[in-house]
Amino acid sequence: MGEKNEYDNEKDVSASEKAYIGDNVSFEEAEEENSKIEAVRLVVPLTDDTSLVALTFRFWVLSTFFSILGSVIQQYYMFRVAKGTFSIYFVNLASYGLGTFMARVLPTKKWTIGSHSLSLNPGPFNIKEHALIGIAVSTASNSAYAIYVLSVMDLFLHYRISALGAMILILTTQCLGYGMAGTLRRYLVYPAEMVWWSNLVQVVFYNAMHNTDEFKNKKMIRGWSYMKYFWVFCTGMFLYEFIPQFFAPMLIYFDWICWIKPFDYNFWALFSSHAGGGAGILSLTFEWTFIGGQTMWLPLATQLGQYGGIILSYWIIFPIIWMNNIFNAKLFGRPLTSRLYHLDGKAFDINTMLNPDYTINEEKYNAGVPVTMTPMYALIFLYSFIALGGCVTHIICFHGDNIWKTWKATIKSSDEDIHHKMMSAYAEVPQLWYAIFYVIMLALSMLVVEVYDLQLPWYGVLIAVAIGWAMTLPIGAMVAITGTGPGLNVLTQLACGFIFPGKTIANMTFKCYGYMAMYQCHALLSDLKLGVYMKIPPRSMFTAQVWGTFVGGIFNYITMIIIINTKRPYLNGDMEDPTGLWTGVNPQIYWGSALIYGAFGPAKMFGKSSQYHFIYWGFLIGAVIPIIQWGLSKKFPNIKWSTFNIAVFAGGMSEYPGGLVIGVICGLAVCLVWQGWLFHYHKNWWSKYTFILAAALDTGAAFTGLFLFLFLQGGIHPKIAYNLPSWFMNHHTPEGTNAPYKSVDRCGAHLDKWQSGND
Template sequence: MSNLEELDKTGVYKLETPTLDETLNEKDNGAPQDWYERLKDEYSGHHELESLPPGCDPDRFAVAIFTMDENQSAECLANILNNLHNDYTFDLTQVARMRELIAGPESCGLAHEEWAYQVCKMAGIFHNWSAYLEVRAVTLPYDNVEEPCETFRAYLVGFFWVLVMTAVNTFFAPRQPGIGIPNQVAQLLCVPMGRGLATILPKWGFSIRGHRYEINSHHPWSAKEQLFTTIIFSGSTSYGNFTGLLDMRMPIFFGQKWATYGFCLLVAVSNQCFGMGMAGILRRLTVYPTEAVWPGNLPTIALTRALVSGENKNEVINGWKLRRLHMFGIVAVIFGIYYWIPNELFGAIRNFNWMTWISPQNFTLAVVTGGFGGLGFNPISSLDPSTFGFLGGGQGMSAPFFAQLQQYVLRIFGGIVILALYFSNSMWGAYLPINSNGVFDNKGQNYNYTKVINADSTVNLDGYKDYGPPYYTTSNLFVTGGNFVYYTFSIVYVFVKYRYALKKCFVGMVVNTWKRRSIYTGFTDGATRMMRKYPEVPEWWYSILFACGFVTSICSVAAFPTTTPWWSIFGLVGVGFVLTIPYTIIQSVANTGINLGVIWQVLPGVWFPGKPIAQLMLLMYGGAFEQEAGGFTADLKYAMYARIPPRAIFRGHLVAQVVNCIIYVAMIDVMLAYANATGTLCQYDNPQFMVCAYAHSVYSSTIAFGAFGTNNMFKLYPVIPYCFVIGAVLGVMWIVGESYGPKIHVFLEKRMHARSFTSFDRYVWTPCGNVLAYVHPAIAINGMLQWSGNNGLTQATQGIMLTWFFQFWLKRRYSAFWQKYAYLIWAGMAVGATISGLIITLVFSFGAGSGKELKWWGNEVQKDGIDYALYNNKGSYLPLPERGYFGLEPQDFPTNW
């Protein structure tokens, strides 16, 4: 029996951690004995420093930190500073402290003994644990290699939720508002399920080639099992880029009867193979580097550890004794109750367009300040966190404050540009609503595709010449052009800025495979060193997956009447591979990525215009490089944080994705049967509100780009294609500015008068330099594109305020409190909101309260003006011209098919 195991009174083995003395006897790190006790005191009991995460043993923590002497520690800190000099997320106060310690005891004003303790502690924490407070809040600085992880009961619980969540979330995804089982609720229920299985399952097993396989482990339900289970269902229940299959099969859309279950399964599985293979290939670039934090993982890990792992006893932080789970429960209850106020009882404070109440019919006021169809320039835009983006799909605690602030500032700038274009009637935008993602005809009505599309989804040229091309709103055009700028800018900037990391990634992949070296070669941080204990996933495993996705995708487009040329898969792979690199790099740092959907609308419209089904196929396959590759890359980082064996996560995720595809495609058949029975599915008169809003959006873009054709769109809006050139030029200019900025500073100092240069340096150069030092342009520009589809500052203003409070003020002022409670407060708010949302949806949409609502001024005033009319695509700044239509004359309609 291992020295880490002990038989308890129930006959179940439990993990026991060795005492400090026992650990020191096994591994003498040479540090003074009092250092260990001092460090334990600083991180436990009554303190205001950092807090240990749930389940962290203070003795093992102390031993894990002190592994270097003061000289090694100073050198280690210097290396960390050098490696993180371009890291925009690293705390500058920590940077200053590191520089002081590196300089020696005299610079710090410390005695040598105290300096030695401080430098060894900081270097040990950063090198053996993590340089980021966010990561230290949810991970352990050591690993229990014998802790159960990939067990039968973990698979059983995980696959149960894959089945349930895929079926439920897929079927109700078309509903508006949506309904589904959130991951946090499944996390909560996994704990009693896992502990129940640990009690009732028989404790027997069998051996194969000397390895023991057990139905039920002798250990209780562990944190690693909970983390492994969570990653199985959370990474395998998405359905976003498969919406195209719904469009392909539903009668209201393309209604392709040849798209049977087998075809849909082939598309879905090949899609997953593409994504997993791509993620594995990019591991060295987007998983192993320390700065690739993937902040979106951290709240999930925090909740999971709090649910399973025990608290540190007698801990008081900043005067608070409350346990993590108690804080989580209190916040969940409070916000679950509060959720009813803005969403049922007082709807006016949800999209709080109070400024438009002054003059509801004032068009300019509604456009600028409105929260429904306006741009939302409103200092108090919402009193519902689930609306303004702090919860759910919003970033909130899942992205660094610096990233969200940059995006918010650029979002304001983008809104100002949209207003200027709109009120100047640029590209006929003033004849349409300002912030809709709808497509319109030249009379300002929703574009009727049936007038220009034949029954076989080809273009009816005579009908088109009579009806005219589709027109786009100002915000929609701005976002489309902005995405083109963003693509080329991010490619230039990321490939130059991260050129050494890219070289290390791809050269390392080839050399390490050829020489059969570890895939971790070149990475020495604490998490990577701990993962070396487990067998690696070979490069060729992921290469085979990617090859399978490539072959099956060609088969799917060639063996079925998709009208998609087989060679287009080569173009898709090439473009997707290039764009996935900046996407995953930016996502790993700031939890925000490039919207690749636009490029998969535009390229097919260039390659084969007039073929909407072909455009739909590439749109689905292109999603693999964004959603699936990015999602699995995040899961690989999650596995590192959770110390889950790499091959376990590979096996679990692969099988779960296959199950997910099988269930998802089956649910499309169920929905097709449901549509045939009622005849209203995906129509706006569906009594259960199953209107398929996202599927309608995909269908519209498919027709607009696939049938109308990108060439025609570029002729209608000739400025749009130049955005690609603008992005590349801006990328080069930014890189040149970063590279030659110091030389320009020296040049100006030599050429300018001393007094003039001093003023210029003090009031212009230094302030601008300090601001730009925090700016990551590829992240900031992304914020400028968060418009259209009635998205505006309403979804951001109060969110950035809450983010400032949590991620900046609280984190720096009360670090220990933030580390212990912040993620659990966020999770409690999200869980309370989602549970109340489920109850409201089930009761008032499917239950006894169906069709009922509380009618009073507070639920109706926000809908009484121009703002809500714009939300419903009604209203424009300018009336139609006297001729009865706007835009091109009929003889000038583009016909480049």
Template sequence: MSQTAIATVGIIPSTTHANDTKAGSFDEKGSVLDFEKATGSIEDEDDDGIVNIKGGQNFSHSNGDDDDPAYAALPRIVRELCDFEDDPTIPVLTWRFFVLSGAFTALGAWLTQMGFFRTTYIPYSIYFVQITSLYVGKFMAATLPSKKIGFGKYSFDLNPGPFTIKEHVIIVLAANTVATNNLGDYVLAPLAVFYQKPMNGWLAILFMWSAVFVEFSLATLAKTFLIDNPDTGKLQMRVFWYGILIFFLWEFLPEYIFPFTSSLAFLCWVTDDPTAKFLGSGLGGAGLLNITLDWSNIGSSLVYYPYWSQVNVFATFVLGAWILVPIGALGGAWQNDLYPMQTQDLYMTNGSEYPTVELMNADFTLNEALFAEIGAPKMSTQLRWGYFFSYTAYLSAFVSLCLFQGPMLWKTLKSVCSGNRAYNDKLTQLMEPYPKVPIWWNIALFIIPSAVLIALGAAGKLYLPLYTVFIALGFGALIVVPMLYIYAVSGYQVPGYFNEWFYGGSRHPVGSRSYRTISGQCWYEACSMLNDMKLGHYVCLKFTITSSETDPSLFKFHVPPRATIFAQVWGILVGVPVNYATILWIVNTKGNYLDGSAIDPNNQWTGQGVISLNNQGIAFGLKLFADPMYNILPYGFILGAGLPIAFYLLHRKWPRARFDLWNVPIFATTMENFYGFLSNFVLAWFILGSINHLYIKKYKYKFWKKYAYIAGAAADTGFNLNMLLLFIAFSAVKVTPAPHWWGNNPDSVERCFPASS
């Protein structure tokens, strides 16, 4: 029997080499070579863009011939993980694929869609799918009889033979397709929670299918730019399974029995001073020096996020949550005497709640008379600067892309236009024997769902004018490549609020959510789609074969492009109905938390995402920014255009200072985050990330490469399984809250009580 693990390489150009862009950095060509000339002692550069000097770290052997351009064009991590062999004759889309992928896809769709309504959540662990599907697939191959089912060409073999690695990979591809929540919830959740007008079930599913398939077709558009360019054994499996067990058991404490462990507010324990309590609270405060022991607040991203990216996030978090939030909330700056610093609600000029319901007519258009009387709503400071920095992030993404990656993209574009391949790495060569995906597949995947969206818009089901559907589709196609590239090199997704400036004018608030789903947000899921395509193209394996009877041909691993597309389409078809069913269940069982009529003591089911979406819909849909306090917001675009230029010029002047790693999109995106309910996670995340990158990865590289991803995946999986059991045991049939005690205080689970009199 063999034990396998799949290591996926992120969406990085396969053209990366020693002096080009590494995974997770904006390296300008030549900058590393300049450093090498200056020091004379460079040994290698890791995938974080950090140079490792001789004596600091030992590297594993890289596969392939260094003198062969087809191998040399690949990043070091790819050559370490991949064996460059393939057998195009191995079966892929077997009956086992449909059964196993269907089951894992449905589970993932439920877990990830549920996470949309929580304040924090752990993404569906694809490593859990990889490991579990391997064992189940081998069990099916060993026990099921070889028997034909069906008639003629519509028949299949119940047991087509040994469970192959290509079946394994394609199952993971399908499940990973729905490992993010369906963005149709941007429309469906506010309709159900705030307007009590849930969309018809079949129409809702059609809308979600169509939105995803449009995103999918746009991902295939970006594929040319971001993909076509260029020892696992029993001990690791024990680490994985023991890790799952440990985190599965541990999560009962912060999630149910002992929520005190989810937010250790040290400042609250040493003083009754109200200022210190606000600063120290991670559930409604600034979270200063607060540590969480809840893995749902941390997650395995600390393992694979580039360290330069983590530094950007933490530095920005310190500025925003630990400095600016206290200045506003405690110092009374920015009109916080009237409008609380950390809230997503809307207010009148006198500080009372804004009458959003009364402001809308029966047809959800703007009540002009009342609006003239009460004026535009007032937003909290943090909500305002969230919009400001979202605009900064948006434009800075384009500017950074042009400055730091423009030459590479231009080279790729010229190769596409000329019909010649700009790069010819070894992995791309291995895909040559497979039939290409016909262009009409991509066209159909765009035209058919677009027609459904147009029909839904014409029927008034999306609450927006028909012409805006066409604008949304066009704008989504325009921005997909630059936004995906930012995600490719940093792991960060830039917000798309800019698109909503094209929408407005006394319309139903949910209409702006529909517009956002189709245009500005569609590329979010395109990121996931492209990751899956990368998995089929770049999937890499290392084997420890422990049985001489194992057929080595079973471990040729590349997936045919057509099978990759099919698996993703299949995953979408299976996952979307589960997404919708999950939305209905959450609204029916947690609706009182989501609409603000009740408070979740753990600050997890806060509904802040749905509340934020609804308020944004009101603001954009009814054009409620007509107030001088919002005049500064458009200047975010100017900042987004200027800062990358400044850092680019500084990088050209002093390349060794690495100003290319001072990432404006990440800075602005982190500043845009809302910390009003939960600010206890970043410090723990950064501490563990620093230990991971600066010690374990740097000085124990072989150990890190062998266990880091496995351990992170086990922790994520343990949390997901714990959430599943908590749902079944305490929520599915009857809601059973945990008993109150010292570690689960009804007034403050983190025991950050109001100051005593």
């Protein structure tokens, strides 16, 4: 009771705030109808100033500049082993400074053309145009998925389509999700249950930067403002991250158990967490980017499910497989790899078995040793199928009623979310806009696959998109509610493998259209929810999203061409990069999946004669478990059965190769403290500090990575790269020494020459 009163006291508002609630909602009504989701209720203000303009001249200048910068940097990172991120928090900070500067120096004169008027400076740089810049840049600052298709064809098949065809492929795969988002927004954006958790960090960050009325009344420790608090912890993390990222990289992969037997092959496989190494059992990490701010605010049930899946898969199942050499696990050398091998353990090279049209030559394949994959890589597909089956039935069983009610009420129910109700002050984007845009993109999609010989017939695009439509609602609901969900990459490749067997390019293209239709739809829906939280006019949102998508796609392609032209032998494996930075690992993983499902097809890889034929049972396992839970919830209603989500659990089990299995213990510890203890027992402290602290720590760590990448790792130019002298915490063993245990990976014996355990 005391907590509620304390929270209510914090919600006192001034007369000016009440004026900003909105024309259609009074403050008293808003407070009474506040969101049913506690975290949203604690951090999203119930205020809105409808006079603020979001789509300004400053928006166009700053969003274009940062979209170009972000798309180039993210594309640059895609081909390199030294990963980095183009932090949206950096964009928020830099655009705020530039936006306020432009508001001071630009002329305020209005130019009138017909019935329209334009001012370069419509007033102070406001929170809505600031958030809109961030949304446009986040839409642009990715490596478009079609880049994987184009780079793989170029690097491994020596086939490059024209620039026009490439741009149509990129933009259509990025834009098909718009039509889907327009249709599904009423189910995945408007209801209060659809939180889209990462947006809450942005809401706090923008309000803190602009010192909005609600945030003026909140003081942090020592009376600091929100932004002073942010800068103190951001600077602290920036300085701290130099230790693990530069001075002492051993702290990234702190595999302390390996020190017991540093030359042992089995110890390496089980306890090393280094890239390309083992399962990382009980390893630690002191690098914040591997822990992440999401551990502080993602729902506890989601995180416990993810970490539980990782522990079961990599700490329990994998050791059983490895130590008993099940499926000849030790024959392939490295336990966690996406590469393909012959059954005799030799690495597989597709180029010796291709026909001129890039299909597999059945005669050559049948004359050689059959191809297979490592056991842990095969299990990834089993876990993916469990996640997909479980996601659909979990949403139907535990959230189907709400979705059905939403459909029947057509978003006119009396239980409407307060934040969506406040958006009624703005004109909505007509469904016709989304429909026309979608039809144009779909027509161009069918045109590009036919004209540019991508092995996929026009109706193949329709099948891929249909799969995306079928799965977007259940998976989107899961992502919005839990913060995570499965992808469609495996399902789309499997479907194409059966429909168009032996066609590698067709498989990659089919996967790109099916997977990206859903992925982009979810990204756009998440942005739409942020727009609801920030009260940004929907038509301005639509314009910003489309603009960011086009700018990002164009500069993704330009950057890809430049990198491939200059780094080709390193990226395709013909030569080894002396700096160790250019490996092309992401295109290689994409290529490996294309070979499994495209060149050979699921019938060969997972057919009855395959040792991995059992993976199809994953669909049934995943589908049945939520039904059992639902039945138990009717029998024992006092237990929250829905908190265990098999799709989330299976997602954790398939963490590799999409992510390294690093820092499980540290991440679990942070989530238990923040979500398990602070959220439940110190809710006011949690609501005040969590999101701004998470943003500060993530931003500081990202700034360190960007600084090192540009100035000390040769990002700007290889000549300015600097290698710190070797010492205990960063020693890389030169060839020929007798001290292999001194490498950063304490389990990794030099040149893989093990002294024991290699039977």
